[in-house]
Amino acid sequence: MQLTRLELYKRVCDRPLSKVAPELGISGTALAAICKRYQVPYPGSGYWTRKSLGLAAELPALPEAPDETIEITPSIPKPRQKRTREEGAARKTRLVVKLRRPARHPLLFGVEEHLRKTREVKDGEFLRPYKRILPDLISSETALPRALSIANDLYLALDEQGFRVQIAHANEGFRRIHVKEQEVERKDRKYGRYHSGSIWAPDRPTICYIDTVPIGLAITEMTERVTMRYLNGDYHREDSKLIRSAKPWQLTHSWTTEQDMPCGRFRVIAYSPKKGVDWSISWQETEQEALGTLIPKIVETLKAAKDNVQRLMDAEDVAEAKRKKEREEEWERYERREDARKTAQALADSRQQLAEIIERWGKAMTVERFFTDAEERLKCTNGERRQRLEERLTLARAMMETVDPLDFIEGWVAPEERHRSKFS
Numbered sequence: 001m002q003l004t005r006l007e008l009y010k011r012v013c014d015r016p017l018s019k020v021a022p023e024l025g026i027s028g029t030a031l032a033a034i035c036k037r038y039q040v041p042y043p044g045s046g047y048w049t050r051k052s053l054g055l056a057a058e059l060p061a062l063p064e065a066p067d068e069t070i071e072i073t074p075s076i077p078k079p080r081q082k083r084t085r086e087e088g089a090a091r092k093t094r095l096v097v098k099l100r101r102p103a104r105h106p107l108l109f110g111v112e113e114h115l116r117k118t119r120e121v122k123d124g125e126f127l128r129p130y131k132r133i134l135p136d137l138i139s140s141e142t143a144l145p146r147a148l149s150i151a152n153d154l155y156l157a158l159d160e161q162g163f164r165v166q167i168a169h170a171n172e173g174f175r176r177i178h179v180k181e182q183e184v185e186r187k188d189r190k191y192g193r194y195h196s197g198s199i200w201a202p203d204r205p206t207i208c209y210i211d212t213v214p215i216g217l218a219i220t221e222m223t224e225r226v227t228m229r230y231l232n233g234d235y236h237r238e239d240s241k242l243i244r245s246a247k248p249w250q251l252t253h254s255w256t257t258e259q260d261m262p263c264g265r266f267r268v269i270a271y272s273p274k275k276g277v278d279w280s281i282s283w284q285e286t287e288q289e290a291l292g293t294l295i296p297k298i299v300e301t302l303k304a305a306k307d308n309v310q311r312l313m314d315a316e317d318v319a320e321a322k323r324k325k326e327r328e329e330e331w332e333r334y335e336r337r338e339d340a341r342k343t344a345q346a347l348a349d350s351r352q353q354l355a356e357i358i359e360r361w362g363k364a365m366t367v368e369r370f371f372t373d374a375e376e377r378l379k380c381t382n383g384e385r386r387q388r389l390e391e392r393l394t395l396a397r398a399m400m401e402t403v404d405p406l407d408f409i410e411g412w413v414a415p416e417e418r419h420r421s422k423f424s
Contacts (some may be wrong), residue, residue, distance in 0.1 A: 001072045005040055008070055009062045012042035025074025034072065039065050092270055105155040107135055107165055107206075116141070123244055124237070124261050125192070126181075126221070128200040133167060136176065136206040138199060138220035140262040150291055151219050156175075157295050158208050161303070165217070169206045174273035176205040176216060177280060183222035183263060191223060191260040205273050210306040213313070216273040222284060223260035230254050237261070266291050270302060272309055276316040279309055339421050348420035357408045364403045371397055 001024060003011075011020050012035060017257065021031040035042050045064035050057040066410035111134060117139075119128040126140055139147035155165045168174040181199060191197045205216040227238040231254050236242050238256065268291065283298055285291035371393070378389055402408075 001074075003070050003072065005038055005065065005067050005070065006062070008035070008038070009040050009042075012040065013059050016048055017042060024072050026072065027075065030075065034070065038068070038070055039063055052291075053210050067277065085306075103156070105152050105159065105165070107155060107167070108148060108152055111135055111137070112144065115139070115144060125197070126199050126262060132203040135167065135200050136202050136218040137214075138179065138201070138218070138219055139266075140264075143221050143262065143264050143266075146264075147219060147221060147266065150268075153292055154217070154219070154268065154295050154298065157215055157299050158302075161299060163208055163210050163299075163302075165206065165208045168207045168214075168273065169200075170204065172214075173275070174205050174207060174214065174216070175275055176201060176218070176273070177271045179218050179269055180420050181220055181223050181288045182260060183224050183265065183267075183284070186225070189260065190225065190258055198403040207273060208270075208302065208307075210302055213306045213310050214273055215302055215305070215309060216271045218269040218271070220267050220269070221262045221336075222265050224263040226261050227256050228259045228261075229256045235259070247370050268294075268298060270298070270398075272312065274313050274316060276320060277309070279305075279312055281305070325368075336423055339423055341417075342419040343415070343421050349418060350413060350415045354412055357412055361403070361405060361408045364401060368403045371400075 012031075014020075017028045017031050017035075021028040024031065026034075032042070034339065036266055041062065043057070043059055047057045047059070067228065080138075114131045114134055115129050115137065117130055119130065121128055123141060124142075126138055135151060137147050137151055158165055162377060179201070182189070191199070206218065207214045208217050209215075228235040229238050229243050229251075231243065231246065231250065235257070243251075265285050265287075267282055267284035269280060269282045272278075273369075283291065283294050285294070374393055378393065381389065
């Protein structure tokens with residue numbers, strides 16, 4: 001089929017490429033390549049969306065170029081080659097192998113990079129990444145590849161059983177339990193230079209849903225108690241190459257101490273992330289048994305624990321409802337006590353204010369009798385003295401407050417005005 005640039009331009013501006021291309025016997029990708037080759041612009045998907053909504057949309061202008069004839073040859077599909085039975089069976093086998101091939105769990109994409117972006121840590125200590133929303137993996141830098149491998153194998157094994165693994169959502173209210181890192185639990189803890197070093201933990205737990213039952217998962221590298229020697233301003237393992245190669249005179253002013261250091265062996269902890277449910281179980285590897293061999297056992301244990309965890313969660317819901325009701329009742333009792341106290345206080349304050357008002361009115365009446373008597377006596381005087389006393393008496397009366405009882409009672413606050421009870 002032969003078209004000029006203008007004819008092709010009108011066609012691609014009239015309808016989308018996906019509609020024009022079949023009429024020309026080619027694919028939409030091939031038509032787009034032809035338009036690009038001959039400088040024929042065509043509107044994008046946004047243009048057709050705006051047009052379908054009745055909004056204004058501008059078409060791209062056709063640039064100037066020689067108006068040559070464009071030859072469009074319809075593509076001829078290649079005939080399918082028939083496969084032999086052996087080739088079909090081999091291809092099917094390859095597809096099955098490809099589907100079953102171990103892959104990286106989606107939750108772990110890009111995690112290694114974030115875990116290595118860490119705050120400053122001493123040699124051999126646990127990583128402390130800046131990012132807070134990550135899978136629950138606690139590891140030193142040297143053991144990080146193995147930690148990711150264990151997590152990947154565990155997450156994929158759970159996925160194969162239909163149990164999804166994800167980071168808990170913020171609105172679910174799940175919490176992460178305290179994870180103990182010591183391989184052999186001791187009363188004293190000596191992790192970090194001052195034996196109180198904090199270990200990084202994610203803000204949200206990693207959750208595996210066994211059907212609808214959430215179970216928290218944490219993977220941590222364990223610590224072992226080792227002897228550390230102070231040399232050249234820092235502590236080093238007694239069995240390290242640096243200490244073993246040191247000269248006797250270099251060790252003259254050195255000393256040793258004990259610290260808990262990552263040992264390269266890992267522990268998996270499964271727990272209930274629901275607040276108030278005390279259920280957890282852990283598996284840890286030894287020098288004789290790697291943690292990877294325990295993954296099938298871990299999956300089966302979690303499946304078997306589903307009903308027990310659900311029962312504990314239901315019991316906690318009942319207990320929490322009871323505690324909530326008790327808190328509401330206690331709060332109501334407290335509000336009633338406070339209401340009664342405020343009502344009694346309002347009554348006492350009103351009585352006190354009323355007594356003070358009456359006392360002030362009594363004093364005002366005494367002053368008023370004084371002025372009345374003075375005015376009566378003023379009538380018996382005359383002349384210049386009377387005029388002078390009248391002025392002084394007017395000034396004195398202006399300084400005193402009113403003696404009208406209604407003015408006094410108007411400023412009084414009744415008990416109901418001070419506090420209105422919610423219960424009576």
